[in-house]
Structures are given as C-alpha cells and as structure tokens.
Amino acid sequence: MAAPLTARELRGKLDYLLGPVLSSRRSSAPLAEAMSKLDRPAQDFMLHWIEVIDRSNYEMAFQFAAAAPAALGSFDAATAEAWIIHAMDVYDRDGLHLGAQALRQFEAFDRQARETHAATFAEHARVLELFARGLAGRRLRLDTAEDAGTDTETLYLPPRIALFPDKADNFAVYRILVALLWAQGRYGTWQADLAAACADYADPARAGRLLARLEGMRLEARLAGIYPGIARAMNRLRGHAHDPRCAGLAAANATVADSIRLLGRLYDAAEPPEPPWRFSLHAGAGAVRAARLQRERSEFAAALAELIRQQPPPPEAAAADDGRFSIEAGAPSGDEGRGFELRLDGQPLAPPPPLARLIESIMQDLGEIPDDYFAAADAAGHAQRDDAAASGEESAEPGQDPGVHYYDEWDCRRRHYRKDWCALRETDVLPADNGFVEAVLCRYRPQIVRLRRSFELLRGEDRLLKRQTGGDDIDFDALVEGHADLKAGMELPERLLTRRLRNERNLAALFMVDMSGSTKGWINDAEREALVMLCEALEVLGDRYAIYGFSGLTRKRCETYRIKRFDEAYDETVRRRIAGITPKDYTRMGAAIRHLSAMLNRVDARTRLLITLSDGKPDDYSDHYRGEYGIEDTRQALVEAQRSGIHPFCITIDHEARDYLPQLYGPVNWTLVDNVERLPLKVADIYRRLTT
Amino acid sequence: MASETVPTGTAPRDVRPLQGEARIIKAEPYYEPLGGEIALFEAAHASRLPVLLKGPTGCGKTRFIEHMAWRLQRPLVTVSCHDDLTAADLVGRYLITNNETLWVDGPLARAVRAGAICYLDEIVEARRDTTVVIHPLADDRRMLPMEKRGELLQAPPEFLLAMSYNPGYQSVLKDLKQSTRQRFVAIEFQYPETALEEAIIRKESGAGASTAAALVRLARMTRNLKDNGLDEGASTRLLVHAAKLIARGVPAAAACHSAIAEALTDDPEMLRAIDEFTASAF
Numbered sequence: 007m008a009a010p011l012t013a014r015e016l017r018g019k020l021d022y023l024l025g026p027v028l029s030s031r032r033s034s035a036p037l038a039e040a041m042s043k044l045d046r047p048a049q050d051f052m053l054h055w056i057e058v059i060d061r062s063n064y065e066m067a068f069q070f071a072a073a074a075p076a077a078l079g080s081f082d083a084a085t086a087e088a089w090i091i092h093a094m095d096v097y098d099r100d101g102l103h104l105g106a107q108a109l110r111q112f113e114a115f116d117r118q119a120r121e122t123h124a125a126t127f128a129e130h131a132r133v134l135e136l137f138a139r140g141l142a143g144r145r146l147r148l149d150t151a152e153d154a155g156t157d158t159e160t161l162y163l164p165p166r167i168a169l170f171p172d173k174a175d176n177f178a179v180y181r182i183l184v185a186l187l188w189a190q191g192r193y194g195t196w197q198a199d200l201a202a203a204c205a206d207y208a209d210p211a212r213a214g215r216l217l218a219r220l221e222g223m224r225l226e227a228r229l230a231g232i233y234p235g236i237a238r239a240m241n242r243l244r245g246h247a248h249d250p251r252c253a254g255l256a257a258a259n260a261t262v263a264d265s266i267r268l269l270g271r272l273y274d275a276a277e278p279p280e281p282p283w284r285f286s287l288h289a290g291a292g293a294v295r296a297a298r299l300q301r302e303r304s305e306f307a308a309a310l311a312e313l314i315r316q317q318p319p320p321p322e323a324a325a326a327d328d329g330r331f332s333i334e335a336g337a338p339s340g341d342e343g344r345g346f347e348l349r350l351d352g353q354p355l356a357p358p359p360p361l362a363r364l365i366e367s368i369m370q371d372l373g374e375i376p377d378d379y380f381a382a383a384d385a386a387g388h389a390q391r392d393d394a395a396a397s398g399e400e401s402a403e404p405g406q407d408p409g410v411h412y413y414d415e416w417d418c419r420r421r422h423y424r425k426d427w428c429a430l431r432e433t434d435v436l437p438a439d440n441g442f443v444e445a446v447l448c449r450y451r452p453q454i455v456r457l458r459r460s461f462e463l464l465r466g467e468d469r470l471l472k473r474q475t476g477g478d479d480i481d482f483d484a485l486v487e488g489h490a491d492l493k494a495g496m497e498l499p500e501r502l503l504t505r506r507l508r509n510e511r512n513l514a515a516l517f518m519v520d521m522s523g524s525t526k527g528w529i530n531d532a533e534r535e536a537l538v539m540l541c542e543a544l545e546v547l548g549d550r551y552a553i554y555g556f557s558g559l560t561r562k563r564c565e566t567y568r569i570k571r572f573d574e575a576y577d578e579t580v581r582r583r584i585a586g587i588t589p590k591d592y593t594r595m596g597a598a599i600r601h602l603s604a605m606l607n608r609v610d611a612r613t614r615l616l617i618t619l620s621d622g623k624p625d626d627y628s629d630h631y632r633g634e635y636g637i638e639d640t641r642q643a644l645v646e647a648q649r650s651g652i653h654p655f656c657i658t659i660d661h662e663a664r665d666y667l668p669q670l671y672g673p674v675n676w677t678l679v680d681n682v683e684r685l686p687l688k689v690a691d692i693y694r695r696l697t698t
Numbered sequence: 699m700a701s702e703t704v705p706t707g708t709a710p711r712d713v714r715p716l717q718g719e720a721r722i723i724k725a726e727p728y729y730e731p732l733g734g735e736i737a738l739f740e741a742a743h744a745s746r747l748p749v750l751l752k753g754p755t756g757c758g759k760t761r762f763i764e765h766m767a768w769r770l771q772r773p774l775v776t777v778s779c780h781d782d783l784t785a786a787d788l789v790g791r792y793l794i795t796n797n798e799t800l801w802v803d804g805p806l807a808r809a810v811r812a813g814a815i816c817y818l819d820e821i822v823e824a825r826r827d828t829t830v831v832i833h834p835l836a837d838d839r840r841m842l843p844m845e846k847r848g849e850l851l852q853a854p855p856e857f858l859l860a861m862s863y864n865p866g867y868q869s870v871l872k873d874l875k876q877s878t879r880q881r882f883v884a885i886e887f888q889y890p891e892t893a894l895e896e897a898i899i900r901k902e903s904g905a906g907a908s909t910a911a912a913l914v915r916l917a918r919m920t921r922n923l924k925d926n927g928l929d930e931g932a933s934t935r936l937l938v939h940a941a942k943l944i945a946r947g948v949p950a951a952a953a954c955h956s957a958i959a960e961a962l963t964d965d966p967e968m969l970r971a972i973d974e975f976t977a978s979a980f
Contacts, residue, residue: 132967132971133967133970133971133974136923136926136927136967136968136971137971137974137975139922139923139926140919140920140922140923140971140975141919141922142922143918143922145926181974181977181978185978232915233915233978233979234912234979234980235976235977235978235979235980236978239977478784478785478786478791479786479791479792479846480792480794480799485794498794502794503794506784
C-alpha cells in the first residue's frame with residue numbers, strides 16, 4: 007500500500023481543489039491535518055470525491071472535506087458513497103444550506119442506514135400515491151414534511167417512519183396516515199374554520215394539536231366503518247386504549263363541530279393519548295380548498311355550458327328561468343362514493359368523464375352540488391348562446407396546466423441520476439408563411455417522385471399464399487394436381503387452399519430535430535428540406551409518425567417543439583410549422599430523448615423508432631453539460647430508450663467524423679452525414695432502409 | 699377461426715351442441731337490469747334493428763345477450779372476434795372432400811338462416827374489412843350477400859345482429875368506423891352501482907354480504923386508478939371470480955391477489971398498491 011500523503015502534500019492539493027472558497031480566514035490547514043491521519047486509500051477516496059463535488063459546488067466540496075475524515079472513520083466505503091450521493095441529491099433539490107447540513111449530519115445518516123426496519127417515503131412513494139389515488143378518485147400529490155398533514159391537495163408524510171421494529175408495521179403507519187389525511191377532505195374536517203376555532207384559547211398552538219388529535223379519532227372511526235383492514239391495523243398498532251371521553255366522536259354522524267365542542271371540554275383536562283400516526287392540521291388548507299372550490303366552480307359552469315351548447319335547444323316550457331340542469335344524488339348506498347345522476351331538462355344525461363370527475367371532486371368537498379352552481383352554469387350557458395358564434399373558439403377548457411415535465415439526468419461523475427433535474431416544456435412551433443415548403447417541392451420535384459415510388463414498393467401489400475392447409479378459397483392449381491394424384495392412386499394432398507396474408511406495417515416513428523443555435527444557416531435549411539421530403543415519402547407509406555424539435559437553455563428550460571403529433575395529419579398547418587423551424591438555444595439532448603421516448607412508448611405499435619437528427623455534440627450553457635457530461639447523459643438516455651423497447655437511430659450532420667461519436671452513440675445505431683446538401687434525400691433513404 | 703362459445707351450466711352436461719343456432723337456452727341466465735336495457739333490446743328486436751353493446755370488459759354485456767336470447771327464445775350464435783378474423787370466417791367457405799367442393803356456412807350465415815341472434819363479441823378486434831360484410835345485414839336491407847355462392851340470404855324477421863365494443867381501449871387502430879357504428883342502436887353498459895353489484899356478486903358466487911361489500915369497495919379503488927397506471931379497473935367478472943375463491947375458503951388476500959391484482963397488471967408497484975387496497979377493504 008502506498009504511504010499516506012503528508013499534511014503538507016495534502017494542503018497543496020486542497021488549496022488547488024478548494025481555492026475559490028478558501029480565504030485568509032479560512033485555510034485548508036485544518037482539513038489537511040485531519041486528512042493526513044487517514045490511510046492512503048481513504049485519502050484518495052476523499053480527493054476523488056472533492057474533485058467530483060467541485061464541479062457542482064466548491065462550498066459543498068469544502069463541507070465534504072471537513073466532514074469526511076470523521077465520517078470515514080465510522081463508515082464502510084459503500085455507506086460513505088451513499089452518504090455523499092444523498093447529500094448531493096439534497097443539494098440539487100434544496101440548495102446549499104440543506105446540502106451542507108446533510109454532509110455535516112453524517113452520524114444521523116449512519117444511524118438511519120443501520121435502521122433497516124425503517125420504512126422510508128422514497129421507497130414507498132409510488133405505492134402510497136396509487137393508494138391515495140385509489141381512495142380519493144382524484145389526484146392527490148404526495149410529498150415529505152417532518153409533520154404529517156395535508157392542504158387537501160398534497161398529502162405531506164414524514165420522510166421515514168421507524169416507530170416499530172417490524173418494517174411492515176412502519177409501512178402500515180404510512181398507509182394509515184395516507185387514509186387519515188385523505189379522510190380530512192372526505193369527511194369534512196375543513197368545512198369549519200379551524201384556525202378561528204383554536205384562536206380563542208390561551209395557547210392556540212396547543213389547541214390546534216389537540217384538535218388534530220380529536221379529528222384523528224373521529225376520522226379513525228369513520229375509516230373503520232368502511233375499511234375494516236385499516237381498522238385492524240390501527241387497533242394492532244395503536245398501543246393504548248380508546249379515551250372514553252372521546253367516545254362520542256366514533257358515532258357515524260359525528261362532524262368536525264363535535265370535535266371542536268370536545269376541544270372546549272378537554273382543553274384544560276389531561277390530553278388523550280397520542281397514536282403513532284400523528285398529524286397536524288395544515289394552516290394553508292383552508293386557502294387551498296377555497297381556491298380549488300373557486301376554480302372547480304368556474305370549470306363546472308364552463309363544462310355545463312359546453313354541454314348545453316352540444317344539446318338541442320330546450321323545449322319551450324323548460325326554457326323558463328328555472329334552471330335546465332339538476333343533479334340527483336344517488337341513494338346513499340353504503341358510506342362511500344354516493345352516485346349521482348345529472349339531468350338536463352329532466353332527462354338523465356351521461357356526463358363526459360372530465361365532468362364526472364369534477365362533480366365527484368366537488369361532492370367530496372361539499373357533500374353536494376349547491377344550487378347556485380347550476381345558476382352560474384345556466385347563466386354561462388345563456389351568455390354563450392347569445393354570442394354563440396363568437397365564443398366558439400374561446401370556450402377552451404380553463405385552468406389547463408402549461409405542463410412541465412421533470413426528468414432525471416445522468417451524472418457520469420457521480421455515477422448516479424440527478425433526480426428531477428431537468429424541467430421540460432412542450433410548445434408549438436410558430437407556423438411560418440414563407441412559401442418554404444412549396445419551394446422545396448418545386449426544387450426537388452424529380453427526386454420526390456422517385457422517392458415516392460421507392461416508398462410505394464414498401465407498402466404493406468397483400469400476398470396470396472398458395473397451397474395452404476387452411477384458407478378462404480380453393481387453390482385450383484393445387485386441386486387439379488391433387489386430383490391427378492388421386493386418379494393415379496395416391497392420396498389427395500392436404501394443401502389445397504389459398505390464404506390472403508396481410509402484410510401490415512405496424513410501426514410508429516418519432517423524429518426529433520435539433521433546433522439549437524448551432525444549426526443556424528445551412529443545417530437548418532437542410533433539416534427543413536429533409537423533413538418535407540420525409541413527410542412526402544411517409545404519406546405514401548402510411549406509417550404513423552410524429553416530428554418534434556428540441557432545444558433548451560439550462561436544465562430549467564429544456565423545450566420540445568411540436569411540429570407534427572402522431573394524430574395530426576400532414577396538412578397545411580404542419581407544412582407551415584416545418585417552414586417555421588428556427589434555430590433556438592442549446593442542445594440539452596438527454597431530457598428531450600427521455601420526454602419523447604416516453605411519448606413514443608404510449609403509442610400502440612409493434613415497432614417504435616426514435617430517429618434523432620442533430621449536429622455535433624450535445625451542449626448547454628454553463629452547468630457543465632458541455633463535453634463528457636452531456637455525451638454521457640445523452641448516451642444514457644438512448645440506452646434507457648432502448649431498454650424500454652424503442653429502436654433509437656441517430657443521424658449526425660457533421661463535416662468531419664468526430665472521435666466522440668462512437669462513445670456518444672455506442673450502444674445504438676447511428677450514421678454520419680458529412681455533406682449537408684445530401685441530407686434531404688439521405689434521411690428518407692435511411693428511413694427506408696431502417697424499416698425494410 | 700370463428701369459435702362458438704357455449705354457455706356452460708345451461709346445457710345438459712353430456713351433450714355439447716356444436717351448432718349454436720339449433721339450440722335455445724332453456725334455463726334463465728341470471729341478469730340484473732341496470733336500467734331500461736331489456737325493454738330497449740326487445741323494442742330493437744321487434745323493429746328489426748341491430749344492437750351495439752358498449753361498455754368496459756366484464757360488466758355483463760355477454761351475460762345480457764344470453765339473457766335476451768333466453769327471453770326472446772331465439773338461438774344464440776356467438777363469434778369472438780380476433781385480428782385474423784376474415785369475411786370468410788363469418789360468411790362461409792368452400793372445403794374440398796374427396797371428389798367435390800363442399801360449401802360450409804360460416805356462423806353468421808347459419809345465424810341468418812336460423813333466424814338466430816348473432817353476437818359478434820369485441821368487434822373492433824376483427825379486421826376492418828370484415829366489418830363491411832355486415833353492413834347490408836345491419837341496415838334495412840337485412841341481407842347477407844354470399845359472393846362465392848352467388849347467393850343472397852334474406853334475414854327472417856326474428857334474426858338480430860348484435861355486437862359488443864369496448865370504447866375504453868382508446869387506440870386509433872381499435873376504433874369503430876362511423877359507417878359501421880351508425881347502423882346500430884347503441885346500449886351503454888357501466889359497472890353496476892354499489893348495492894346492485896354486491897347483489898350480483900352474492901348471487902353469482904354464494905359469498906356473504908360482507909365479502910361482497912369489501913370486494914365492491916376494492917373494485918372502486920381500482921377503478922379510480924383507470925388511466926393512472928391501470929387500463930381498466932376491476933370488472934364485476936373479476937369480483938365474482940375472487941368471491942368464488944373466497945367462498946371456497948381461500949383467504950381474501952390471496953384470492954384478491956390472484957383473481958384481481960394479477961389479472962389487472964404486471965407492474966410490481968401497482969400489484970403492491972392493489973394488495974394494499976385488499977388489506978384495507980377486508
């Protein structure tokens with residue numbers, strides 16, 4: 007084993023690595039001193055990681071260097087690495103302060119790593135989210151917070167639960183918490199103003215805690231009525247008897263008002279015992295609920311107005327002021343999910359699924375659809391009818407989220423993903439009216455004719471299979487021969503039928519086109535020309551295809567641009583969008599590949615092709631995407647796509663064969679087009695070869 | 699090849715009729731009406747209109763048609779459509795015997811001749827060109843042209859064409875052509891509401907009231923996940939399967955895992971989530 011480095015040698019290295027965060031008042035001497043006591047492998051391990059962390063943040067690297075000597079004393083190598091990755095994840099997500107704190111609290115990390123019986127939010131997040139969705143029927147987000155609670159749209163759960171020695175029991179507490187938090191919205195905890203109810207007490211915070219516990223008991227009883235399994239788990243894990251003073255809360259008709267009344271009686275008495283599933287009443291819940299009610303009310307009005315527009319005009323009698331809509335809550339069968347029937351002019355009407363979900367959601371909050379909701383809807387309907395022609399376009403659904411997608415990114419130096427690192431938005435390419443497509447069609451007319459002809463040959467043609475044992479029709483050639491055989495004393499052969507074989511091309515192709523600034527000029531023109539030729543050819547073939555552009559500026563603004571969706575026809579709009587493709591910013595390719603391959607995977611096809619068209623290296627402004635990091639992330643994204651069953655194929659436009667290409671595209675097929683002028687013909691040609 | 703399903707439990711055990719059109723269902727198939735669908739179907743039959751049954755899988759479409767066949771006392775010919783089903787599979791084809799060709803009627807032709815109810819199950823699974831052969835049969839002409847024989851079959855008044863269709867697949871490929879669907883009287887099926895679904899489960903499986911109630915709760919939770927990880931929620935049929943297992947003494951968790959969770963998904967986390975539903979509902 008090599009001799010350990012001395013404090014002096016280490017100081018030199020640390021000064022170099024941590025230079026930007028050292029100063030006259032903060033020297034590397036104490037770090038070097040502590041480090042010099044480690045053996046050589048540990049020193050190398052530290053230096054390696056300081057260098058890696060440096061690339062994210064110098065201060066994090068400094069904090070790491072400060073904490074590591076002590077931490078490495080108690081960790082094995084694998085735990086140490088997990089600790090670093092954990093801290094870097096925290097840094098990525100929550101910033102420097104919490105990241106540095108995670109580094110300093112290595113003992114806590116070590117203790118948690120040893121608590122193998124603990125259930126963590128991270129490992130159960132998806133199951134819990136599905137569970138919540140199953141209970142609620144509307145989407146509830148899940149997130150972590152030290153205090154469990156809910157604002158009625160997000161359920162906050164503790165990041166880990168280690169109350170019981172058995173892992174399954176700790177998970178059961180998660181499940182109980184999810185059910186209780188959901189029940190707050192379902193059983194009307196927020197129908198009273200809880201802050202006002204607690205405000206009059208000497209210690210409103212204590213009153214709030216107590217009220218949360220009382221509500222907890224009320225909701226436990228409500229849950230127990232419907233979900234015997236949850237009740238059993240609660241009885242097993244509660245660890246104390248029911249408080250007899252609170253027995254009234256278990257009644258099926260107890261409401262939040264009963265809890266508030268009981269709070270008045272118990273405030274000065276001994277507190278009832280606390281169950282393992284402690285939660286607090288979230289201060290912001292009232293506001294969130296009010297905002298949702300407001301939003302859903304206007305969505306409801308808009309949806310009903312839309313329904314009215316689709317219906318024939320009302321019969322004279324019903325056109326009076328009396329509202330046309332009514333809703334009939336179904337017989338309260340059982341305790342959950344009361345059904346409902348929407349009626350228009352007294353006739354039952356099946357609401358479209360989005361409206362049904364909306365009604366369900368409103369009924370969960372309010373227990374009914376109040377009459378004034380319909381008044382608003384009728385008014386909206388009348389208004390819309392008055393200027394029906396004008397409002398045709400504007401009645402688009404309100405409140406549509408612009409839709410930000412988050413994608414992990416591969417950090418080759420950490421050998422780990424950065425969680426939800428890239429924010430990606432999807433926008434439309436602005437159609438341009440510049441006659442570009444017509445010009446291309448004109449210039450390349452002979453080539454396009456040839457191209458279409460060569461693609462026609464690929465079209466899935468029917469073939470007649472002869473001499474089959476089973477089929478639709480008789481193969482007379484075979485029959486005549488067979489008959490001769492029969493006369494000659496042989497047996498009649500079995501293969502006497504014809505069968506039509508339909509050769510269906512069941513494939514979907516997604517083209518992703520580089521719209522980074524570096525394509526400006528020739529390459530952009532060539533790309534657009536290539537897309538026109540490609541569309542002309544693919545229309546002959548009838549394959550399903552979509553075209554998206556991509557670009558971006560830093561991880562927070564990755565963008566894909568819709569040029570043609572799978573379900574869109576190659577029409578004037580698409581042609582104008584192709585003409586409107588303009589160079590944008592940088593090439594953060596990984597996020598775009600992840601987004602588009604997820605989209606491609608939702609298409610129902612036997613073969614899925616992802617074809618990228620780009621110039622040169624993946625690149626982005628700052629945060630180190632340039633170079634190795636970007637290449638490795640892109641490569642990883644392609645590998646992920648391949649694993650999910652997509653066939654990626656990469657076309658690079660470059661004048662010279664760069665040495666990084668084999669590394670970038672290593673696992674997938676790729677080709678280099680060195681002559682930009684030939685690109686338009688080349689792309690269609692490549693596609694033809696790929697799909698035969 | 700077109701297959702004929704024979705409803706089990708309604709035919710004598712030792713006889714397995716191959717020709718559905720020659721057999722009339724004797725015992726009443728159990729069916730709980732959801733609304734006015736029985737009257738609607740009877741009216742369509744009397745008016746000689748074809749019927750399209752829409753609805754998710756396992757909600758009772760096939761059982762309904764069996765029930766109606768019994769109620770109208772018509773034979774029932776069921777064709778389960780698949781993506782290789784050709785027009786010849788429905789209409790008929792020539793076969794060759796030793797010295798001659800022999801015409802064999804397909805199930806659709808046999809149903810027309812017998813004045814039966816012909817039920818094309820999951821019609822969208824069939825090839826698109828196949829659906830066109832039913833067009834002249836599905837409008838007021840009510841004729842089945844048999845090109846190869848040069849024969850034109852006129853459907854008798856008792857004949858009824860019915861088909862089922864699951865709009866939930868939402869695939870562009872699996873959509874019904876307008877020219878086809880606009881010939882049919884459409885009856886929509888949904889999962890029955892809570893009390894009715896519990897009653898159906900109890901009747902079909904012999905399970906107790908509490909088991910049935912828990913199963914329906916479980917089904918509701920899975921239906922909430924439709925389009926959020928599940929393509930479909932648990933159907934009434936799956937609930938009946940689970941209830942039958944439970945009634946035979948299989949523990950509820952195991953029965954629901956096998957009959958419901960594994961039937962709905964392969965995704966390990968989704969399986970766990972459904973198991974958690976079971977653990978909560980029972």
